Amino acid sequence: MSEPSPTPVRRGRLLRFGAAFVVLLAVAGYLVVQYLTGSAAPRCLVVSGKDDGASYEFTPEQAVNAATIAAVGTTRGMPERAVTIALATALQESGLRNIEHGDRDSLGLFQQRPSQGWGTRKQIMDPTYAAGEFYEHLAKVPDYTSLPLTVAAQRVQRSGYPEAYAKHEPDAVLLAAALTGRAAGTLTCQGRPAPTATGGPDAVRAALVRDFGRDMLQTAGAEVVPRRPSPSPTATPQRAADDAVTIPVPKRSTASGTVRERGWELAHWAVANSTALHISRVSFAGREWSRGGFAGEWRTTGSGDGEASATEVRIVTGG
Structure with missing residues (x-):
């Protein structure tokens, strides 16, 4: 004798559970993509350097x-x-x-x-x-x-x-x-740039001149260091322009504070402009912000070059 088939009530329950499971997987997948790519709605956050929750x-x-x-x-x-x-x-x-x-x-x-x-x-x-x-x-x-x-x-x-x-x-x-750089590692931004964002090292240098004046690049001697060759002639402009702008921080006190404060001022400036200038990574003083899953924090790089990295801000575009 064959086993009786599931009752309509049981079949309905199984269908509901199956549908709920599929929805759960879809939501989980969406959240993972948002975390890994930083493609959620762009936003920025500044926190207090005093650990008071502000x-x-x-x-x-x-x-x-x-x-x-x-x-x-x-x-x-x-x-x-x-x-x-x-x-x-x-x-x-x-x-x-x-x-x-x-x-x-x-x-x-x-x-x-x-x-x-x-x-x-x-x-x-x-x-x-x-x-x-x-x-x-x-x-x-x-x-x-x-x-x-x-x-x-x-x-x-x-x-x-x-x-x-x-x-x-x-x-x-x-x-x-x-x-102003007094509170280190307190400003972050998340979310991918708009398709119309103007990226590349030239755009970064032009924005630096716009906000800080021409003396910024003349004094600091900002350099453009290619991160990698263009993948192919058909690569998108943003991917092809995956370069780094390295800005040496003057080894003296400035009107805006100490050398370290000046460095964090430039680093935070770059993060604040990350969406507009297609900036994917900023590093200074042994810490790094990167667009994507860890865009909400400044992580310690562990590269062992903390002293050297405290004398320059590195801004990577593209990606």
């Missing part, structure tokens, strides 16, 4: 603008407090986005107005110019480093909401500590 999550667009603001400040010899004030102001005025609209004729990161003498529309929409104008006005505020942030910012901006800057101070403090 953090701020932001977009790659905001990261590029924040890095520019910080670089312009340190290049002008402004202290970290000035960078904090500038970042908090831009967070309030534009959300760290270079917007083409605002109250009346206000524009850009700091919502500066052409009609009030801040510059032409084209100039104000250049983040480097806009940041420079902000610092120039801030430097004229007596004892601005000892003033409450909201007071110092208001002396420059003349905003109708002068107290609004204060709420952004905690996030600005974290960003300034990382982007």
Whole structure:
């Protein structure tokens, strides 16, 4: 006598379990791919260097603008407090986005107005110019480093909401500590660059000049070192441009702090620009950030060349 076939209820249960298992495998596979390739939605994170749990999550667009603001400040010899004030102001005025609209004729990161003498529309929409104008006005505020942030910012901006800057101070403090290099290994970005991202060593060097000025490359003597030959004539531009830009850090104290701080400033700048410039790896002082599964941390390289690596920042593009 043949064994009775499974009941409809049992068959339905088996089908449900099978479907659930397939869905579970699909989700697990998706998460593994996201982890290994870093292809999740791009985002950046800055954490406190004091192990107090403070953090701020932001977009790659905001990261590029924040890095520019910080670089312009340190290049002008402004202290970290000035960078904090500038970042908090831009967070309030534009959300760290270079917007083409605002109250009346206000524009850009700091919502500066052409009609009030801040510059032409084209100039104000250049983040480097806009940041420079902000610092120039801030430097004229007596004892601005000892003033409450909201007071110092208001002396420059003349905003109708002068107290609004204060709420952004905690996030600005974290960003300034990382982007001036004082807090080492505290800024990371995850997610693959957009297909339209402009990569390669030339793009990295042009961005360095844009934010730090031509003296950065002339003084540091940045070199381009090929990582490997182009795989083939049919390789994509990004894969073919898998090169490293090596930036020697000056062996002296600078206006932006110690040599080590200067190095971390450049390293964090590169990570902040990783999505826009198709940067895949950044290393400094025996630690490395790489796009992909470990993009949320700076790992110790264990290469044994910590002393040598503390004198140069290595930025790898492509991949």
